[in-house]
């Protein structure tokens with residue numbers, strides 16, 4: 720468990736299925752993630768199983784974000800696509816319910832995960848992608864130290880429009896120097 724002031728990160732397990740399903744198909748959330756593809760119970764169960772397999776194989780580390788004050792489920796955060804030779808991985812995060820956005824939970828969860836990547840996994844580079852219109856996420860990533868290193872134009876199609884994807888990265892040296 721990774722423990723902060725506002726949130727704690729606990730390892731993803733099958734028991735989190737209902738919490739995930741409750742908010743996952745909300746269009747307000749979906750447009751910030753992969754798009755409007757719904758996920759049913761069977762597919763989500765399968766996804767959970769493969770995530771757990773990925774953790775066992777040390778390809779990824781998936782956490783559930785819980786509110787520290789009452790243990791409420793807030794969302795998920797993970798490091799995936801780990802390349803142990805290069806010391807690199809990709810980060811993904813989602814606070815599922817819009818009512819919990821903008822309360823500092825995401826920034827703290829990111830900081831906990833980044834510290835874990837550097838100090839427990841000995842990784843040295845984390846990258847992520849974000850839709851260009853997702854200003855809240857971009858601001859959150861910048862606060863944690865991520866820098867933009869590229870743009871893929873009109874890469875993602877959501878509700879009738881193409882949007883740019885921003886690529887961001889964070890290096891351990893820079894992150895620990897700025898801390």
Ligand SMILES: CC(C)(COP(=O)(O)OP(=O)(O)OC[C@H]1O[C@@H](n2cnc3c(N)ncnc32)[C@H](O)[C@@H]1OP(=O)(O)O)[C@@H](O)C(=O)NCCC(=O)NCCS
Pocket residue numbers: 748751752794812813814815819820821822823824825826827848849850853854855856858859862
């Ligand atoms: C992105 C996400 C993880 C951020 O977590 P969060 O808890 O909402 O973020 P925080 O409250 O820690 O920080 C948000 C920051 O963005 C700022 N912000 C909010 N809306 C903004 C906007 N429209 N434009 C610019 N900045 C904005 C806030 O002011 C805050 O910055 P500050 O601390 O300097 O004031 C969360 O909002 C989320 O999961 N959203 C839906 C799914 C998603 O977008 N996932 C990321 C996919 S790449």
